[in-house]
Amino acid sequence: MTDFTQTTQPTASHYINGKYVETAHTEAFESIYPATGEVIATLHVADQTTLDQAVAAAKAAQKVWAKTPAVERGRILRRAADIIRERNQALSELETYDTGKPIQETLYVDPTSAYEALEYFGGIAASITGEHIDLGDSFAYTRREPIGVCGAVGAWNYPIQIACWKAAPALACGNSMVFKPSELTPLTALKVAEILTEAGLPDGVFNVVQGFGAVGAELVSHPQVDKVSLTGSVATGKRVMQAASESLKAVTLELGGKSPLIIFEDADIENAISGAMLGNYYSSGQVCSNGTRVFVHKSIKQAFISRLKERAENMILGDPMDMETHMGPLVSRTQCDKVRDYIRIGQREGATLAFGGGDYGKGEQSLYVEPTAFTDVTDDMRIAREEIFGPVMCILDFEEEAEVIARANALDVGLSAGVFTKDIQRGHRVVAELQAGTCWINNYNLAPVEVPFGGVKQSGIGRENSKAAIEHYTQLKSVYVEMGDVDCGY
Numbered sequence: 501m502t503d504f505t506q507t508t509q510p511t512a513s514h515y516i517n518g519k520y521v522e523t524a525h526t527e528a529f530e531s532i533y534p535a536t537g538e539v540i541a542t543l544h545v546a547d548q549t550t551l552d553q554a555v556a557a558a559k560a561a562q563k564v565w566a567k568t569p570a571v572e573r574g575r576i577l578r579r580a581a582d583i584i585r586e587r588n589q590a591l592s593e594l595e596t597y598d599t600g601k602p603i604q605e606t607l608y609v610d611p612t613s614a615y616e617a618l619e620y621f622g623g624i625a626a627s628i629t630g631e632h633i634d635l636g637d638s639f640a641y642t643r644r645e646p647i648g649v650c651g652a653v654g655a656w657n658y659p660i661q662i663a664c665w666k667a668a669p670a671l672a673c674g675n676s677m678v679f680k681p682s683e684l685t686p687l688t689a690l691k692v693a694e695i696l697t698e699a700g701l702p703d704g705v706f707n708v709v710q711g712f713g714a715v716g717a718e719l720v721s722h723p724q725v726d727k728v729s730l731t732g733s734v735a736t737g738k739r740v741m742q743a744a745s746e747s748l749k750a751v752t753l754e755l756g757g758k759s760p761l762i763i764f765e766d767a768d769i770e771n772a773i774s775g776a777m778l779g780n781y782y783s784s785g786q787v788c789s790n791g792t793r794v795f796v797h798k799s800i801k802q803a804f805i806s807r808l809k810e811r812a813e814n815m816i817l818g819d820p821m822d823m824e825t826h827m828g829p830l831v832s833r834t835q836c837d838k839v840r841d842y843i844r845i846g847q848r849e850g851a852t853l854a855f856g857g858g859d860y861g862k863g864e865q866s867l868y869v870e871p872t873a874f875t876d877v878t879d880d881m882r883i884a885r886e887e888i889f890g891p892v893m894c895i896l897d898f899e900e901e902a903e904v905i906a907r908a909n910a911l912d913v914g915l916s917a918g919v920f921t922k923d924i925q926r927g928h929r930v931v932a933e934l935q936a937g938t939c940w941i942n943n944y945n946l947a948p949v950e951v952p953f954g955g956v957k958q959s960g961i962g963r964e965n966s967k968a969a970i971e972h973y974t975q976l977k978s979v980y981v982e983m984g985d986v987d988c989g990y
C-alpha cells in the first residue's frame with residue numbers, strides 16, 4: 501500500500517477565485533497511481549454552474565490584473581517560481597503518483613520546467629511593449645494588449661509543465677485563465693493555482709476546473725472566453741479549432757506528431773543512440789515530440805541496432821519512486837492497451853520485433869511496456885504513420901540524403917525532427933528542408949523555455965515558450981496620432 505497521505509495533495513477538485521471549491525453533487529472520478537492501480541484522490545467533474553463561476557471570476561479579475569503594473573505581475577510569477585522550486589521534491593512526488601513517470605525524471609524536469617516558465621515570463625513581463633512609428637508630421641504607436649480570458653486545456657503527459665507553459669505567458673501579458681487538466685492527471689495544476697495565490701496573484705486570475713473532454717469543449721466554446729490554448733491530440737485540436745471558430749477566438753494548438761530522427765553514417769553512434777533512446781523511451785515514450793521514426797543509414801544500421809538493444813536491455817523498469825528506475829508504467833489502461841495493440845499491429849504488418857514488446861514480467865494487468873524497437877519497418881506501415889505515444893521505436897533505413905528528407909516530410913504532421921551527423925553543412929542543410937516546428941542537430945527532445953516550441957502542418961498552430969509566446973497571448977492595437985490639422989478636401 502502506498503501512503504499518499506505523505507504527499508501535499510490539493511484539498512478539493514476545483515480552484516476558483518483564489519479558493520478550493522468542491523462540487524460533491526457532480527460526477528466523481530478517481531486519480532489513479534498507474535504503477536499500482538491505487539486511488540490517490542477522488543475528484544468531481546465541473547458542471548456548467550462551476551464552469552460559469554470560473555469564467556466569471558477570470559473575467560472580473562482580468563480587468564484588474566491587466567491594470568497591475570507589469571513589473572508587479574512579473575514579480576508575482578517569479579515568486580511562484582521560487583515556491584515551486586522550494587517544493588520541488590513534494591511536487592515531483594505528486595506528479596510521479598499522478599502520471600507514473602519515474603521520480604528520476606519528475607525531480608529534474610516537471611516542476612523544473614514549470615518554474616522556469618514562470619521565471620522566464622515573470623522576467624520579461626515588464627519588457628512587453630508596443631512600438632513607436634514615425635509618420636513624418638504625425639506618428640503612430642502600437643499597444644500590446646492582453647486578449648482577455650484564456651481557456652486552456654492540457655494533456656496528461658506533462659501536467660504541471662503544461663499548466664505553467666500556458667499560464668506563465670498568458671498571465672505575464674495581463675490575461676486571466678481557466679485551465680482544465682486532463683482528468684487522468686488532475687492534481688498538480690491545482691497546486692500551481694494554490695501556489696500562485698500564495699505568491700500574491702489576485703483571486704480569479706488563474707482558475708482550475710476538472711472534467712473530461714466535454715468540460716474542455718464547454719470551456720473552449722464559452723462565450724466569455726477570448727482565447728483558447730490546447731495541448732492534446734490532432735483529433736482534439738481539430739474539434740477545438742472548430743468550436744473556437746464559432747466566435748473566431750484566437751487558438752494556440754500544441755498537438756501530436758510522428759517525428760523523424762535521421763542518423764547519418766558519420767554520426768557519433770553512442771550519441772545517436774542516446775538521442776534515439778531519449779526520444780522514444782523517456783516518460784515511457786509519452787512525449788509529443790518523440791522521434792519515433794528513426795531513419796538510420798543502411799551502412800550503420802546493424803551496428804546501431806545491436807548497440808541499441810544492448811543499452812535498452814539494461815534499462816530498469818519498476819517502482820517509479822525508486823531513484824534507480826528509468827521507466828515507469830504507461831499512464832492508463834487505455835493508453836497501455838493502445839500501445840500493446842500497436843505492437844501487435846507492427847508484427848502483423850511484417851515488421852521485425854528487434855526487442856521488447858513485453859510487460860517486463862509485471863503481468864498483462866500491469867501498465868508496463870518494455871522499451872521496444874521494430875526493424876524492417878516500411879513507410880506505409882501504420883506503426884510508421886500513426887502516433888503510438890508509448891515506448892515503441894520504428895527503425896527504417898535509407899541511403900540518400902534527398903530520399904530521407906522526402907520520406908521524413910511525407911506525413912501530414914510536423915512537430916519535431918532530429919539529425920545526427922558530424923558534417924556541419926549537412927546538418928544545417930537537412931534541417932532547413934525538414935517540415936517541423938523544432939529541429940535538433942546532434943541531440944533530441946530538449947525544450948528550454950528560451951526557445952519557441954510548436955508544430956507545423958497538423959501538429960499545431962502558434963508557439964509556446966520564448967518571446968514568440970507573447971505574440972499569442974497579446975493583441976496589437978494601432979494608435980494613430982495627428983499632430984496637425986485634419987486634411988479634408990470638402
Ligand code: NDP
Binds near residue numbers: 712734754
Ligand atoms: P487528448 O487530445 O485526448 O486530450 C487533451 C485534452 O483535451 C484533455 O484534457 C481532454 O480531456 C481534452 N479534450 C478532449 N476532447 C475535447 C474537446 N472536444 N474540446 C476540448 N477539450 C477536449 O490528448 P491526450 O490527453 O490523450 O494527450 C496525448 C496527445 O497530446 C498526444 O497526441 C500528444 O502528441 C499530444 N501532446 C502534444 C504536446 C505538444 O506540445 N505538441 C505535448 C503533449 C502532448 P480528456 O482527457 O477528458 O479527454
